[in-house]
Amino acid sequence: xxxxxxHYGSAEILTKLKNRNSLFICxxxxxxxxxxxxxxxxxxxxxLTDYTPAADVELIVHGEPQCLLxxxxxxxxxxxxxxxxxxxxxxxxxxDIPFLVADAGAAVKPNLPYIxxxxxxxGDIKHGKAVLNPEEIFNKGxxxxxxxSKITDYLIIGESTPAGTTTALGVLTAMGYDAGHKVSGSMxxxxxxxxxxxxxxxLKAAGFKPGDLVTDPFKAVxxxxxxxxxxxxxxxxxxxxxxxxxxxxxxxxxCAVIKEAAPEFDFDELAIATTIFVAExxxxxxxxxSTQISDTTIFAVDxxxxxxxxxxxxxxxxxxxxxxxxxxxxxxAALLKGVSIDDLRKRTEDLCREIF
Amino acid sequence: xxxxxxHYGSAEILTKLKNRNSLFICxxxxxxxxxxxxxxxxxxxxxLTDYTPAADVELIVHGEPQCLLxxxxxxxxxxxxxxxxxxxxxxxxxxDIPFLVADAGAAVKPNLPYIxxxxxxxGDIKHGKAVLNPEEIFNKGxxxxxxxSKITDYLIIGESTPAGTTTALGVLTAMGYDAGHKVSGSMxxxxxxxxxxxxxxxLKAAGFKPGDLVTDPFKAVxxxxxxxxxxxxxxxxxxxxxxxxxxxxxxxxxCAVIKEAAPEFDFDELAIATTIFVAExxxxxxxxxSTQISDTTIFAVDxxxxxxxxxxxxxxxxxxxxxxxxxxxxxxAALLKGVSIDDLRKRTEDLCREIF
Numbered sequence: 001x002x003x004x005x006x007h008y009g010s011a012e013i014l015t016k017l018k019n020r021n022s023l024f025i026c027x028x029x030x031x032x033x034x035x036x037x038x039x040x041x042x043x044x045x046x047x048l049t050d051y052t053p054a055a056d057v058e059l060i061v062h063g064e065p066q067c068l069l070x071x072x073x074x075x076x077x078x079x080x081x082x083x084x085x086x087x088x089x090x091x092x093x094x095x096d097i098p099f100l101v102a103d104a105g106a107a108v109k110p111n112l113p114y115i116x117x118x119x120x121x122x123g124d125i126k127h128g129k130a131v132l133n134p135e136e137i138f139n140k141g142x143x144x145x146x147x148x149s150k151i152t153d154y155l156i157i158g159e160s161t162p163a164g165t166t167t168a169l170g171v172l173t174a175m176g177y178d179a180g181h182k183v184s185g186s187m188x189x190x191x192x193x194x195x196x197x198x199x200x201x202x203l204k205a206a207g208f209k210p211g212d213l214v215t216d217p218f219k220a221v222x223x224x225x226x227x228x229x230x231x232x233x234x235x236x237x238x239x240x241x242x243x244x245x246x247x248x249x250x251x252x253x254x255c256a257v258i259k260e261a262a263p264e265f266d267f268d269e270l271a272i273a274t275t276i277f278v279a280e281x282x283x284x285x286x287x288x289x290s291t292q293i294s295d296t297t298i299f300a301v302d303x304x305x306x307x308x309x310x311x312x313x314x315x316x317x318x319x320x321x322x323x324x325x326x327x328x329x330x331x332x333a334a335l336l337k338g339v340s341i342d343d344l345r346k347r348t349e350d351l352c353r354e355i356f
Numbered sequence: 357x358x359x360x361x362x363h364y365g366s367a368e369i370l371t372k373l374k375n376r377n378s379l380f381i382c383x384x385x386x387x388x389x390x391x392x393x394x395x396x397x398x399x400x401x402x403x404l405t406d407y408t409p410a411a412d413v414e415l416i417v418h419g420e421p422q423c424l425l426x427x428x429x430x431x432x433x434x435x436x437x438x439x440x441x442x443x444x445x446x447x448x449x450x451x452d453i454p455f456l457v458a459d460a461g462a463a464v465k466p467n468l469p470y471i472x473x474x475x476x477x478x479g480d481i482k483h484g485k486a487v488l489n490p491e492e493i494f495n496k497g498x499x500x501x502x503x504x505s506k507i508t509d510y511l512i513i514g515e516s517t518p519a520g521t522t523t524a525l526g527v528l529t530a531m532g533y534d535a536g537h538k539v540s541g542s543m544x545x546x547x548x549x550x551x552x553x554x555x556x557x558x559l560k561a562a563g564f565k566p567g568d569l570v571t572d573p574f575k576a577v578x579x580x581x582x583x584x585x586x587x588x589x590x591x592x593x594x595x596x597x598x599x600x601x602x603x604x605x606x607x608x609x610x611c612a613v614i615k616e617a618a619p620e621f622d623f624d625e626l627a628i629a630t631t632i633f634v635a636e637x638x639x640x641x642x643x644x645x646s647t648q649i650s651d652t653t654i655f656a657v658d659x660x661x662x663x664x665x666x667x668x669x670x671x672x673x674x675x676x677x678x679x680x681x682x683x684x685x686x687x688x689a690a691l692l693k694g695v696s697i698d699d700l701r702k703r704t705e706d707l708c709r710e711i712f
Contacts, residue, residue: 023507098504099503100503103472113471113472113500114471115469115471116469116470116471141469147455147456148454151379
């Protein structure tokens, strides 16, 4: 297992999680920021990004998306890679970990039972009015996290939020962290200039400069964030058991919000788990961002897709997709339950053959 | 404990539940049937019944209703009795049992995170068009039940559905059970004639006679039921762990639907838990209905409100309210965790003093 889970920071929390029961909750949200041309690869076209979160969780529950005919894929220059939801599905099935969905504001609602935290999608952060009610979303997340943590040994929180690295950059920048050129992205060419321009414009429109909102996470989210961030931060803050934030650089923005909105929060009880594709991404630096916020350990799972015969999965090695729908955290939880990485990859391949 | 939990049928299932972890889920729904004058006491006026389910679960989570200024009470001839939500709240707090809310179609949505199974309230059954999509609701419930049952030793499912005994009578009658004059009600004077007339009208409007839908539970719900019934039936049918249906005669309609919609269901893994006020009600007969359907054990908890100094709680002894929001099942689960009935009553009294 050691070879397949790398860690940056202390691996001590793993002893609390090994062979314990967990619960995976995927928080979905949309923002109009995702419609900015060239900003995200999470959806074959800008219009389809509205469907991606719902289609992702439908794929996990029903084995196929029901809200649209096509399966979410990242298509870059003719090359396509399947949504990381297939990895998450494979991991949760092999480890029999329960899967819940929470809506923080998805534009298209999934056809399955889900927990409603917030209804409205986020705006385009360019206009400096991104989320209407971040504190209310945080507080609802907190109630949910407290309740869910009564019934499991640890919580794994994933997300599906197209353009989420741009809104994460927004929150981090507003709160004074140095995240420029450091957030990840769903495409091999990470459009850092575009992301930073959008954030700058948004902050300006809201009347703030970078770093103006060091102690006001909700204003930061309100101006240039997305509704997933306060929802996940709230669930984590409400939890009484350890929390794995299953995602890439977006989860550092969640940590930044938790740190200010829940000052009593114990960061020893939290870790970020992602994929090797994020951790070793040369176009971003999750560790650089994270160490500015807290001592959070970052775990990175390597599914060894170089061994795969499925072209779409091999495209992950070229920088397509990288992470999403909590794929890295779901893999880690499965490994902690004794599932082997080879079985995980094989089940992912089988699902790709069945679904695509 | 024996004196406070009576049972009708085998008490064997208790050995599987004692000191185990449980999860309480409250399914809320509204129907326009509740607006028929004189049919329900669940709300101070017919208009307020729309608010009752949301206010009930808000009271449990927030300690006060947020969707309306008044607390749900049953007011009959100047006498009032507090919503059974206070009993449920006391029981869940003392036993630290997690509380989740699922919306099966509440007219007013609660201000808290809830699981969305269905959005639309039910119609007035008089017109024979009560629920649009009962099978879809059942199937979503099933997905939820399967997932929730992975994280707990047993599930307790309560409900808040004004006029729910009338819609239960509708489903039972359509499916050929003899339930006339046998369903419970929230008022001392049980308006059986009115309930039966409404059901007869509804069946006629839908083109059916009593007993026409013996093997078609979804058609029965569609014509003369409510959206809570297929939601709870689905959650129970999806569960892999024992299920306690926390409610009165409404839960017999749920059993009838499960029996036909999930023929493989093992009724040894299910019981109904209610209050002594339902079990010993002279205006209804839960056992008479239940034994027609299955060998389901009915447990009845006596909170000994005759020992209380709170007038509102004493009014339960006169036949006001009787049950709701899973009060009987929540008390049973607390007793099974070692909470004493005296502590339960005292905590209920304290909550009444705090809230009302």
